[in-house]
Amino acid sequence: MIGAVPGIVLAVALLGGLAAYLRVQRDPPPAWYADGGVISPTVGLTRTEKPSGVLRWLTTVDHKDIGLLYILFGTAAGLWGATDAMMMRTELLVPETVVWNVETYNAVFTTHGLTMLFFFVTPVFTGIGNYMLPLLLDADDMAFPRINAVAFWLLPPSLVLVRGGLISDVLGAVLGVLPIGVGALLALEPVSMGWTMYTPLSTEMANPQIDVTLLGLHLSGIATTMAAINFIVTIVTERPDDLGWDELDIFSWNMLVTSGLILLAFPLLGSTVILLLLDRNFGTTFFAIEGGGPMLWQHLFWFFGHPEVYILVLPAFGLISLILPKFCGRRLFGFRFIVYSTIAIGVMSFGVWAHHMFATGMDPRLRASFMAVSLAIAIPSAIKEFNWIATMWNGSLELSAPMICIVGAMSTFVIGGITGVFLAAVPVDLVLHDTHYVVGHFHLIVVGIIPLAMIAASYYWFPLITGRMYNQRLARAQATLLIVGAFVTFVPLLVLGYMGMPRRYAAYPAEFVGLNQVASIGAFVIGVSVVLWLVNLVQSIRVGPIVEDADVWNLKETGQFTREWQWFEDRIEKRRAERPLPDDHTGAESEPSEEATDPEKPD
Amino acid sequence: MTRVRRGVVAVVVLLSVVLAATPSTVAASSVTDQLIRRLNRQLLYMAVPIAVLVEIILIYTLWRFRGNDEPRPTRENRQLEITWTVATALVLLFVGTASFHALAHPSVSTIDGESSDVPDDAVEVDVTAEQWEYAFEYPDAGVATNETLVLPENRSIYLSITAEDVVHSVHVPELGLKQDAIPGETNLLRTELTGTGEYRLYCAELCGVGHSGMLSTVEVVSEDEYEAWLEDQRAGEADNESATDATNESSGGDEP
Ligand code: HEM
Ligand SMILES: [Cu+2]
Ligand SMILES: [Cu+2]
Numbered sequence: 001m002i003g004a005v006p007g008i009v010l011a012v013a014l015l016g017g018l019a020a021y022l023r024v025q026r027d028p029p030p031a032w033y034a035d036g037g038v039i040s041p042t043v044g045l046t047r048t049e050k051p052s053g054v055l056r057w058l059t060t061v062d063h064k065d066i067g068l069l070y071i072l073f074g075t076a077a078g079l080w081g082a083t084d085a086m087m088m089r090t091e092l093l094v095p096e097t098v099v100w101n102v103e104t105y106n107a108v109f110t111t112h113g114l115t116m117l118f119f120f121v122t123p124v125f126t127g128i129g130n131y132m133l134p135l136l137l138d139a140d141d142m143a144f145p146r147i148n149a150v151a152f153w154l155l156p157p158s159l160v161l162v163r164g165g166l167i168s169d170v171l172g173a174v175l176g177v178l179p180i181g182v183g184a185l186l187a188l189e190p191v192s193m194g195w196t197m198y199t200p201l202s203t204e205m206a207n208p209q210i211d212v213t214l215l216g217l218h219l220s221g222i223a224t225t226m227a228a229i230n231f232i233v234t235i236v237t238e239r240p241d242d243l244g245w246d247e248l249d250i251f252s253w254n255m256l257v258t259s260g261l262i263l264l265a266f267p268l269l270g271s272t273v274i275l276l277l278l279d280r281n282f283g284t285t286f287f288a289i290e291g292g293g294p295m296l297w298q299h300l301f302w303f304f305g306h307p308e309v310y311i312l313v314l315p316a317f318g319l320i321s322l323i324l325p326k327f328c329g330r331r332l333f334g335f336r337f338i339v340y341s342t343i344a345i346g347v348m349s350f351g352v353w354a355h356h357m358f359a360t361g362m363d364p365r366l367r368a369s370f371m372a373v374s375l376a377i378a379i380p381s382a383i384k385e386f387n388w389i390a391t392m393w394n395g396s397l398e399l400s401a402p403m404i405c406i407v408g409a410m411s412t413f414v415i416g417g418i419t420g421v422f423l424a425a426v427p428v429d430l431v432l433h434d435t436h437y438v439v440g441h442f443h444l445i446v447v448g449i450i451p452l453a454m455i456a457a458s459y460y461w462f463p464l465i466t467g468r469m470y471n472q473r474l475a476r477a478q479a480t481l482l483i484v485g486a487f488v489t490f491v492p493l494l495v496l497g498y499m500g501m502p503r504r505y506a507a508y509p510a511e512f513v514g515l516n517q518v519a520s521i522g523a524f525v526i527g528v529s530v531v532l533w534l535v536n537l538v539q540s541i542r543v544g545p546i547v548e549d550a551d552v553w554n555l556k557e558t559g560q561f562t563r564e565w566q567w568f569e570d571r572i573e574k575r576r577a578e579r580p581l582p583d584d585h586t587g588a589e590s591e592p593s594e595e596a597t598d599p600e601k602p603d
Numbered sequence: 604m605t606r607v608r609r610g611v612v613a614v615v616v617l618l619s620v621v622l623a624a625t626p627s628t629v630a631a632s633s634v635t636d637q638l639i640r641r642l643n644r645q646l647l648y649m650a651v652p653i654a655v656l657v658e659i660i661l662i663y664t665l666w667r668f669r670g671n672d673e674p675r676p677t678r679e680n681r682q683l684e685i686t687w688t689v690a691t692a693l694v695l696l697f698v699g700t701a702s703f704h705a706l707a708h709p710s711v712s713t714i715d716g717e718s719s720d721v722p723d724d725a726v727e728v729d730v731t732a733e734q735w736e737y738a739f740e741y742p743d744a745g746v747a748t749n750e751t752l753v754l755p756e757n758r759s760i761y762l763s764i765t766a767e768d769v770v771h772s773v774h775v776p777e778l779g780l781k782q783d784a785i786p787g788e789t790n791l792l793r794t795e796l797t798g799t800g801e802y803r804l805y806c807a808e809l810c811g812v813g814h815s816g817m818l819s820t821v822e823v824v825s826e827d828e829y830e831a832w833l834e835d836q837r838a839g840e841a842d843n844e845s846a847t848d849a850t851n852e853s854s855g856g857d858e859p
Contacts, residue, residue: 102812194809201769201811289787294770331677337684360783361790364712368703375695382691392664396674407665414657418650425702427639427711430781434772434807500776502807505815
């Protein structure tokens, strides 16, 4: 039975290789007019040194290419995780489990959590960092381009391993028509132990897919750690001499602290996961009741898990701090304090893990001290919010699409942050812990800040990356819709938590139905807005008006035309010098209302 | 100036509306519930105005400086930074102190079940969670059931909580009670109930397929009814040992 697996892998590899080879053979030498009549926006980049077609993307060690690969991969994983979310919110429209069954619900929130945390957020931020950091730092590339590529290419197999149950089921069903044994594939069920994988549940569940998932998590941890090391070394060593620490941009600072956290936290997750694997398969007793005990898992897991939440959110804070001033027409207020607060959060994040365990019956004195640190960590978070508002005050605000995202993120952060303080207060946490209040609280951050910061970045740098402009009106509508959706979805969950509805419930008592339906409608609004974002950008990559003036956001006027935009301008100049622009080609395929040289500005 | 004044009036009006809307005192059903509810209300009194204020400042800033023709360059202001850092710290210090007071109360802090003794006049129940139902044992009365947890009002209650298989969590939101049920460990949840009624008991820690069906009921009755109930149980148990298991429907034990 197992024998079937390597065969399949070989076949897939063979076919993939063949396709790649044929693609290389068939690819004509790239034309100047790559998109049929409209000049190619990327001409004059590094085209001449790279192979073309699929091979280019498989072999690339260029930080920009790898950045794009990361972003694409992370986005795809995010869409997959969002599909899980839509499935859950559909189930929760009704109190009984009628849409899917309990097994599916439990599997879906587990894979949703794992996919979103490990394969959506961190890869997308790594991608943005990969693309932008060398430009922001004026470096040629990342410090270790090859490690960079390896770190990326470990991720797709990790995702396949983690989400194996579903993939193997589909594969098994498809291959089932052939006369080969697929029993091994069908034995793998999607995992359903929750992303926290508490023992003894995770040791007792028979599903062999759990082992595969643990291996996948281990692999993804290796990949994430490699990328983090690369960031640290790049930021420390690849800066030109005249770029001192005091002039390092805020996004790089945040990536540096994030990478430090990854370096300290992820190896712990990797080892802990291996211990669990040993417990499951080799009869060790690290987490067994008669051995290390169930609490050991919780301590080890959350010692990784709490820094992990800051690993997720610090890059988003960095993007907000970087992009916000550009649309305020003035520099970031309190740069130094924002950097200090980032470092403070990084350090303190290792001292708060037990606030996830207040209900386990820890010694009250321990609880009190973890409460103190957890409250203290709210100070640097609040400082950020205040500094952002102070940056806006007395500025000249431009409500462009990226700015709407950022202000939206700032407004959800107020609620997301303050609800966190309630959870730090031990007695209140005792009633709210493991209820939908917690789900509401952390989604106000993981949906209300992280994707908004990513989307802000995508709207901000889209012209730079693709050389084209998107539909800004649609973008503004999309951003607004996402903010509204986030509030409508997750604020009702706070109330549900106060009413006592526990999390991870496939079925719930009928009195909770009203607020759950409101939340589900909000979730569908989020879904629609994500689709709008996707359609807008994909369509604009194809036929959006080409950007001719690198100063898309009028940054020169306020002296904020930073290095990456300078690089973009140089690129455009180079393109012009290489081949004078035939006027009649400009905007041939774009809508008449949108001038190629002057992207629509808000009124 | 008038604009500022109008803004202040708007803020004050909004604040009072919000405060009026925050949950008012409902008769607490246990000492624990009362303590936690009071703390939660104190925190809300601070949190809601702060949240509303910051949101209003944010929206006001957006509205006032949108397309502003005379932006002023950013000037650092250390004093302002220190002010809001200290202000935040003070608010959190208050949160910490208030929480600490509630936390220190025996009805709020669970303790290790093995190292502490139960006073003679207290009602002691051993609660054991097992996929996907609860067993309630009254060692002093010699009664065991897995239907509902019946408890008398106005007496100290000591619940010794543990689990057989995986981690569960005993969660009675209306009584303010939550304690994880951890295999191999016993934790003592202490409280005193102040109102009769029926309260839903949930399992609040993912424990497998039956998790969302792992519900039960806590029934708080008067002292007399409690004694009568114990009598009934003892009589019933003598008659028919296994009847309780067969008729058990509220615990979701019939999940596959
Ligand atoms: C697209 C919008 C999203 C919606 C509508 C959504 C909805 C949900 C729902 C309904 C649950 C399960 C609640 C329960 O029964 O316990 C959940 C759990 C979770 N979500 Fe999301 N989510 C969204 C996006 C995200 C994002 C972007 C992240 C991370 C960055 C995320 C991370 C998590 C995690 C970690 C869990 C906990 C999983 C577990 O309990 O094991 N979600 N989400
Ligand atoms: Cu349970
Ligand atoms: Cu459970």
